[in-house]
Amino acid sequence: MKKKHYFGRGVMFLLCLIFAVLFLMPTVLTITNSFMSEAELKSNYGVIFSNLQGGYISKQVNLKFIPDQVSFSQYTTGLLKSPEYLLKYWNSILLVVPIVIFQVGIASVAAYSFTRWRGKIRSGIFFFYVILMLMPYQVTLVPNFLVSKWLGILNTRWAIILPGIFAPFSVFLLTKFMRRIPYSLIESAKVDGAGEWQIFTRICLPQCRSALYSIAILVFIDYWNMVEQPLILLQDADAQPLSVFLSSINAGEIGLAFAMATLYMIPSLLLFLHGEEYLVEGIANAGSVKG
Amino acid sequence: MESKRLKRREKRRDFARSLCFLSPSLLGVGVFFILPFCVVVYYSLIDGVGSRNFVFLDNFINLFQNYSFKLAAKNTLYFSVLAVPLAVVLALVLALMLEARIPLKSQFRTFFLSPMMVPVASVVLIWQVLFSNSGTVNEFLLLFGHDKIDWLQSDYAVYVVVLLFLWKNLGYNMILFMAGLSNIPKELLEVADVEGASEWYKFFAIKLRYLSPTVLFVTILSLINSFKIFREIYLLTDDYPAALYMLQHFMNNTFRSLDYQKLSAAAVIMALVMVVLILLLFAIEDWFGKDVEG
Numbered sequence: 001m002k003k004k005h006y007f008g009r010g011v012m013f014l015l016c017l018i019f020a021v022l023f024l025m026p027t028v029l030t031i032t033n034s035f036m037s038e039a040e041l042k043s044n045y046g047v048i049f050s051n052l053q054g055g056y057i058s059k060q061v062n063l064k065f066i067p068d069q070v071s072f073s074q075y076t077t078g079l080l081k082s083p084e085y086l087l088k089y090w091n092s093i094l095l096v097v098p099i100v101i102f103q104v105g106i107a108s109v110a111a112y113s114f115t116r117w118r119g120k121i122r123s124g125i126f127f128f129y130v131i132l133m134l135m136p137y138q139v140t141l142v143p144n145f146l147v148s149k150w151l152g153i154l155n156t157r158w159a160i161i162l163p164g165i166f167a168p169f170s171v172f173l174l175t176k177f178m179r180r181i182p183y184s185l186i187e188s189a190k191v192d193g194a195g196e197w198q199i200f201t202r203i204c205l206p207q208c209r210s211a212l213y214s215i216a217i218l219v220f221i222d223y224w225n226m227v228e229q230p231l232i233l234l235q236d237a238d239a240q241p242l243s244v245f246l247s248s249i250n251a252g253e254i255g256l257a258f259a260m261a262t263l264y265m266i267p268s269l270l271l272f273l274h275g276e277e278y279l280v281e282g283i284a285n286a287g288s289v290k291g
Numbered sequence: 292m293e294s295k296r297l298k299r300r301e302k303r304r305d306f307a308r309s310l311c312f313l314s315p316s317l318l319g320v321g322v323f324f325i326l327p328f329c330v331v332v333y334y335s336l337i338d339g340v341g342s343r344n345f346v347f348l349d350n351f352i353n354l355f356q357n358y359s360f361k362l363a364a365k366n367t368l369y370f371s372v373l374a375v376p377l378a379v380v381l382a383l384v385l386a387l388m389l390e391a392r393i394p395l396k397s398q399f400r401t402f403f404l405s406p407m408m409v410p411v412a413s414v415v416l417i418w419q420v421l422f423s424n425s426g427t428v429n430e431f432l433l434l435f436g437h438d439k440i441d442w443l444q445s446d447y448a449v450y451v452v453v454l455l456f457l458w459k460n461l462g463y464n465m466i467l468f469m470a471g472l473s474n475i476p477k478e479l480l481e482v483a484d485v486e487g488a489s490e491w492y493k494f495f496a497i498k499l500r501y502l503s504p505t506v507l508f509v510t511i512l513s514l515i516n517s518f519k520i521f522r523e524i525y526l527l528t529d530d531y532p533a534a535l536y537m538l539q540h541f542m543n544n545t546f547r548s549l550d551y552q553k554l555s556a557a558a559v560i561m562a563l564v565m566v567v568l569i570l571l572l573f574a575i576e577d578w579f580g581k582d583v584e585g
Contacts, residue, residue: 013393020402023458027405030413045420106315113312117305132324134511134569135562136518138542142558143327166319196308225411227522232546246412247526254416261413268408276401283463284470
C-alpha cells in the first residue's frame with residue numbers, strides 16, 4: 001500500500017518536472033538568447049527569419065540556451081544607439097502606472113460601497129459589473145472607440161488610460177476581499193462615532209493592504225502586456241507602448257527583440273518575485289464569481 | 292409608527308451614502324462602457340450614421356451573410372471549444388498533483404505561473420523558432436523519420452495556438468483550483484478515508500462537488516482568455532491568416548474601413564452570446580452545486 005503511494009508520488013513529481021521545464025523554457029530562452037551576438041543568433045535562427053541580411057545562415061534551426069560568448073551588444077544597441085526603445089519603455093510606464101493607481105483607488109471606494117451596503121439595486125449593479133468584467137475585449141472595443149472619438153482623445157494616451165481606470169475588474173476582486181472584514185469591526189467604529197469616510201480609510205483600507213497590493217500586481221501585468229488596445233485606440237507610433245513595438249522588431253533584429261523583451265520583463269518579474277504570495281492570494285480570491 | 296419612519300429614513304440615507312461611494316466608479320463605467328454600448332446597440336439597428344433610418348435586423352442579417360464574419364466566428368468557436376475544456380481539466384490535474392506531497396511544490400507553482408510575465412512578442416518569437424517550417428519541432432520529426440509539417444500554415448496551426456494558450460493560462464487556472472481545493476472541509480475527506488472510499492470516489496463525490504464554483508469561474512475565465520489569444524495569433528501571422536482568422540481580426544480589419552454598422556452588429560452579437568453563455572454556466576453551477584452551498 002505504502003509502496004504504491006511512493007510510486008504515485010514519484011510519477012507526479014516527474015510529470016510536474018516535465019511541465020515545469022516546458023513552462024520555463026520560453027522565459028529562459030528569451031533571457032539567455034538576449035546575451036547572444038547578432039552573428040550567433042543569425043547562425044542559429046537564420047532559416048526562420050530569412051530576412052536577416054548577410055552572415056552565415058545555417059540550414060537548420062539551432063535552439064540554444066547558452067550563448068557561445070556572452071555579449072551585451074544587443075543591450076547597448078537597444079539602449080544607447082536607438083533611443084526609440086527607451087522612449088517606448090517610457091510610454092508603457094506612462095500608460096500603465098496611472099491605470100494601476102487610479103483603477104485600484106476608484107475600485108476601493110466602490111468596493112467599500114458594495115461591502116458596506118447591500119440591497120436589491122446594489123446587488124443588481126454588482127452583478128452587472130461582473131458581467132461587464134467578463135465581456136471580451138472585442139465587445140468593449142467599439143464602445144471605447146466611440147467614446148474616445150466623442151471626447152476627442154482618440155490617438156492620445158487618455159484613450160487607453162481612461163477606460164482602463166474604470167475597468168470593473170478591481171472592483172469585483174476588492175469587494176470579495178472587503179466582504180471578509182468582520183462586520184463587528186465596522187460596527188464598533190460606527191458606535192465610536194466614526195464617519196463613513198473614516199471607517200473606510202482607517203479600518204477598511206488597512207485591513208486589505210495585501211489585497212490592494214495583489215490587485216495592483218494583477219492589473220499591472222495585464223496592462224503591461226497589452227497589444228489590442230493600442231492597435232486601435234493609439235495608432236500614433238510615437239506614443240505606443242513597448243509591448244506593441246516589441247513585435248515589430250521581430251523581423252530584422254531578433255537579438256534586439258530578445259534583449260528588449262528581457263528588459264521589458266524586469267518590472268513584472270520583480271513584482272512577481274517580490275509579491276508572489278500576494279499575487280497567488282489575489283488570483284485565489286477571484287475564485288468564484290458569485291457572493 | 293415613528294420607528295418605522297425613522298428606519299425608512301435611515302435606509303434612504305444609507306442608500307445615498309452608498310451611492311456617494313459608488314459614484315466615481317459608476318460614472319466612469321457609465322461614460323466609458325454603458326452609454327457607448329447603448330449607442331452601439333442603436334448603431335446596429337440603423338442603416339448608416341448619416342441617414343439614421345431604422346432597419347431593425349438588416350445589419351445582423353448582413354453580418355450573418357458576411358463570409359469573413361462567419362469564418363472568424365467559426366474559427367473562434369472552434370478554438371474556444373478546443374482550448375477551454377483542456378485549460379480547465381489540465382489546470383485541475385496540475386492543482387491535484389501539487390496537492391499531493393511532492394518535493395519542490397512552491398517552486399513548481401512559481402514556474403507554472405511564470406508565463407504570465409513573458410511579453411507577448413518574445414513568446415511569439417520562441418513559438419516561431421519552435422514551429423516554423425525549419426523549426427525545432429520539425430527537427431525532432433525528421434529525427435524520428437517523420438515528414439516536416441509547416442505548422443503555422445497548415446490546419447495544425449490552431450493546435451499550435453492551443454498549446455500557446457495552455458502554456459499561458461494553466462498556471463493562473465491552477466492557482467484558482469488550488470484555492471478551491473483548500474476550501475474543501477477536511478473532516479469530510481477524513482470521514483471518506485475512514486469509510487474506505489477510493490481516491491476516485493473522493494474526487495468525484497466530494498472534491499468536484501465543492502469545486503463546482505471554481506470550475507465555473509475557471510471556465511468563464513478561460514473562455515474570456517480564449518478571446519484574448521488574438522494578440523499572439525496576430526503577431527504570429529498577419530492581418531489575414533487563413534486557418535486562424537479570429538473575431539478580433541475581423542474587428543480590427545473592419546475598424547480600418549470604419550463600417551460602424553457591421554462593427555456594432557458584431558459587438559452586440561458577441562455581447563449577447565457571452566451573456567447567454569455566462570447565465571447558462573451560472574445555471575449549471577446552481578444546479579450542480581446546490582447541496583454544498585449555503
